[in-house]
Amino acid sequence: MTANGHSGSGGREVSLFITPADALLIIDMQVDFMPGGTLGVAGADGIVPLINRLGELPFGLIAATQDWHPAAHVSFDMQGGPWPVHCVAGTKGAELAPDLAQAHIGVVLRKGMHPDTDSYSAFEDNARASRTGLDGLLRGRGIKRVFVVGVALDYCVAATARDAVRAGFATVVLTDACRGVAESVAAMEAALVSEGIETTRAVDVLALMDRGLTPRKIASVLESLLARKSYVQAIAGKALEMDNSHYRPRSSILSDALMELAVMDAGPEFELDRDAIRAIIDRIRSV
Incomplete structure (x- = not known):
């Protein structure tokens, strides 16, 4: 991070000052994705304190997503999908992680509710047939830039970041406030940067705002x-x-x-x- 509050990937500088024109998107921080859950992501519980601190910054909107699947969802292995049963609507596993501070979360968006279509992105399903309305909500709040955190970096976080760019928002993934399933952070950073998505660290944002x-x-x-x-x-x-x-x-x-x-x-x-x-x-x- 430079002295004037800029940091970023790929040789580009990203302003780390958070203003009401910025939004924080917290992706799928749910019980089933925490270690010990049916689709636990290693280390996911360790990023909760960092996300909670980010939630105290003056974002214009903080939104969280929840996978909210029907019991026979197409993504489940018993239906021929790639994943074990997880985040079934109304179950404890679908709840937001108990240590995640929710006081600053302004809206919770549920996704993956259609039995025949999965939905990684916070903006729309994988078939691009159904939208959550997040882009309109962000524009209505005057949001120009989104910061994305949560799980999993190589699936739902990445899909959300890609759709945010597609929707016209400047997009930053805070990699130290994410955890992935398979791809390394370095590999994901390179892939995201190649698609016009900035990456930086939450700890740098917090350090700047603490003194700034x-x-x-x-x-x-x-x-x-x-x-x-x-x-x-x-x-x-x-x-x-x-x-x-x-x-x-x-x-x-x-x-x-x-x-x-x-x-x-x-x-x-x-x-x-x-x-x-x-x-x-x-x-x-x-x-």
Whole structure:
């Protein structure tokens, strides 16, 4: 990673600053894909803490996917498919991994629900016959770039990244927050880069954001929340999170301003008082 916050594969530079124009796609972090599950991916449980930390960053949207198969799905070996029975709809194995923090996940997309068609990508099934609506959701939120994590790197993560590029989104796979089934990380990185997909490391993103959340950036994140319908609640929650998280401000003036937002009454009189909120945000920006 360079000093100005860029890192990337194939000799190209990728900005690692996360903004509300970025989305995090968490792919298939489900019980059956964890070690000990019916289709366990080695080391998948080890990336949960890293994904949880990514979930604390100011992404404009965080979406998770679930395989959600009927009992006689075409992908199952008993039906002549390549995989053991896994992630059957409504079973414990189909649930998201219990240690995966879900508070920041805005939407969960279920896939692979048609008995005769498998679905690796978060965007559409393998036959390209049925779409999840993810591309429209991302555009509706003003998302320009997606970061992809989860399992398996050489199947559902890669398929999602390819479809994200096809849909017109800048796409980055965070390889240290993924685990694969068969292909090595190096081989997958080379394949993805050749298809116009960037790769970098989640730890570099987190390191940059840990030291990069300046008062100016804090103000920009809070300001972006003013566009939301329930902006007071959104700003109050984000301010409290920033004051209590590993981004904890070193300045007492900044911390006091964040706490002023965090305890703000969410009643109708404050719902209309954008000027008061903006004045506090301007104070933060000037610290």
